[in-house]
Amino acid sequence: AQAHKIDIIVNACDPRLNDPIFEAAYEAGCTYVDMAMNLSKPHPTNRYNEVGEPLGAAQLAADPRWREKGLLALVGMGVEPGLSNVFARYAADHLFDTIDEIGVRDGSNLSIDGFEFAPTFSIWTTIEECLNPPIVWEKSRGLFTTECFSEPEVFHFPAGIGAYECVNVEHEEVLLIPREIECNRVTFKYSLGAEFIDWLKTFAYLGLDSTEKIRVGDASVAPRDVLAAVLPNPAKLGHLMHGRTCAGTWVKGTSYGEPREVYLYHVADNETTMREYGSQAVLWQTAICPVVALELLATGTWKGVGVRGADAFDAVPFLNLLGDYNTHHGMIEMGPRLWPSPKATGQRGWDRPIRRAIVPSA
Template identity: 30%
Template sequence: MSKVLIIGAGGVSSVTVHKCAMAPEIFSDIHLASRTKSKCDAIAASVKERTGMDISTSQLDADNVNETVKLIRKVKPDLLVNLALPYQDLPLMDACLEAGVNYLDTANYEPPDEAKFEYKWQWAYQERFKEAGLMALLGSGFDPGVTNVFAAHAMKHHFDEIHELDIIDCNAGDHGQAFATNFNPEINIREITQRGRYWERGEWVETDPLAWSMDYEFPEGIGKKKCYLMYHEELESLALHIKGLKRARFWMTFGDQYLTHLRVLEGIGMTSIEPINYNGQQIQPLQFLKAILPEPGSLGPLTKGRTCIGNVMKGLKDGREKKMYVYNICSHEAAYAEVGSQAISYTTGVPAMIGAMMMLTGKWTGNGVFHMEQFDPDPFMTALNQYGLPWQEVEL
C-alpha cells in the first residue's frame, strides 16, 4: 500500500492515473498535480466514475522547485511520477533530492531553447541520488521503456550477445484529421524535425531528418508500412548496457499526408523554436502551431486501428546466429473503451504505472539514476501481460 504523487495532466497522465487506480492494493493513495488544476479534476472525475477511487488534486508549477518541495512535504508520497513535459525533468529531480523522495519519468530532459534531447543532464544526478539513498528511474514509457525491457528480456533468455537492434514503432491508426500529433505537438514535432542518429560500431552516425526509410511488414494483418530512421533516446542507454551491440537504430512510421503537411509547415517556418516578434510579443512559431492543432486528448474517440511497437534483434546464442522479434500490438478502440485515451497515450501510460509498481513493491531497487534495461526484466514483462500490453515473441 503506497502513496504516489503524479505530476502532469495530459493524455499519458490520464492513462497512468486510471491504471494506478485499478491496482489499489499497490496504489492506495494517488495525488495528481499540474499547472492547470481543472485538467487534474477532470481526470479525477473520470477515475471516480470508472473505478470508484477518490483522487486528490493540486495546482503546481513544476518549474518551481520550492513549490514542488512544499507539495511533496504536504502529500508525503513514496514516489514522484513525472508525466509533465521533458523541460521539467531537472527541476522535479532537484525537488525529489531536497524532499527525499524517489523519482520516475517517461522522457529525458530537453532544454526549452534547443531541440536536443539526451541523457547527459540527468546522468549528472547519479552521485547526488546515490548519496541521498534515492532512486531515479528514467524513461519508463514504451519507447523508451518497454523497448529497453524487451532488449533486457532478449539478453536474459535468448542471446549471449545482441549485435544488431532495430526498434520499430508503427502507428497504424487513423483519426481522420488532416494533420494532428498523437502526443504533445511541440515535443512531437521537435523530435521529428531534428537530425537522425544511430549507433554503429562504437560511434554515432548522423543523417538528415527523415532521410532514410524502409518498408517493414508488420504482423497480425497490419501489413507493410514505410518507416523512417530517427534518433530516439533509448539508443543512448542501450548502447552502454547491451552486451556486444554493434548497431542500434530507431524507426517510426509516418503517412504521406502527415509528412506533406510537416514539410509545408517546416518550409514556412511554423516548426521553428526561434522566437519571433509578433505584435510586440516574443513567441515561438512552434508554440503557436501547438495552440491551433487538435489537442491530442481529443483524438481518443476518433482514432481507429492499432499500434505495433517492438524490437528486431540479431545476435549469437551458443555460437549460432539468431534473430528475434519481440513486440506489442495495442488497439486504439480498446484503449479508449478502458480508460478514455487512444493507444499512443495508453502504451506510454501503462508502463509508467508498471515502472512505479516495480519500485513501490521493491522488485526494482537501487540508489542512483537507472535505466529500465539495468533491472530484471521478468517481473515487468509479466506485468505487461497482466495490465493491458501483452507481448509476443517470434524467432525470425
C-alpha cells in the first residue's frame, strides 16, 4: 500500500482475515473499510446469559490509537451492517425527536430452482451469525445475549415480498448503533423461515457447525468448511434465483410530541441485478453500499478519525448518491393506525421509492 501510495484499503475478505488487514491498514497509514467486523467469541460456559467477546471487540478497542494517528477505519460498511446504519442515522437526524427502538429487519421471498436447501449467502457466515447467541442492546442493561431464534415476530416487508416471521440473530448493528445514536433498544432480526432454521439446528446437532478441525483419514478438516465445500456456491446461483430481498431499519419514537414508527428500506430484485450487473441480488446489495461509501470518502464528503460505523456520518449524501446509482431506498410510515398494511389504508406514498433524501427545511 505504501509503495503504491494507496489511500483506502477495502477488506472484502472473509471476516476471519480482518485482523491482519485491519492492522496492515493502520501501519500503512491508510483508511480502512470492511463489510463485516471481527467474529465474536461466545461465553465459554454460559453463552445464552453472559456476553463473551462481542463482534468487532478488538476493532472497536483500537479506536483511540486510530484517532491518535488521525486515521479512519469505517467498519461494517455493507448493506447490513452499513446501509442499515445509514438509515438509523437519517431517522435520528431528520425524522424523530426521540427514539425508543431501532430494529433492523431483513426479509426476502427468494427461491432457487432445483434445490431444497441452498444458501443465498456464505453458509459459513450464515452459520456463524445464526447459531451464535443473538445479541440485544438496551440502555438500561447494556449488551446481552438470548437464545437462538428468540423473540419471533411477523414483519410485513414491502415491494410485494410479504409477511415473514423474523427472529433475533447476532449482528454488528446492535454494537455500532448505540455508540452513535441516542435510543433505548437496538435489535437485529432475520426472516429465516422455519425450514431454514430446522436445517441450521440439524447442522448444529450433527456438529457440522464446528470450526474445530478433526481427523478424517489422513486429512485434518473443520466440519463447517466441509459443509461450505459441498453446498452450492451462492455466487453461482443467480441464474436459478427468483424474487426480491429487503434490508431495512424499523425505528420507533416520537416526532413533534406524537408517536411515530418508520421503516426505511432497500430492495434488490434478482432479475434486475442479474440482467444489469450479472450478480445475484443478495451479493449485489451488499456490494453496492461500499461503492457508494468509497465515493464519499474519496471526495471528502465523509471524513473522520477513529473506528466508526456508517451511523457516524451524514446519511443524506449517501442516500442521494445511492439514488444516483439508480437504486433507490424507500420509506413506510407505520404504527397503530397503519400496521400491518399501509397499502390497505390507501396511505399516500406506499412503497414509493424516495429518490432524494433531502434535509427538511428548518
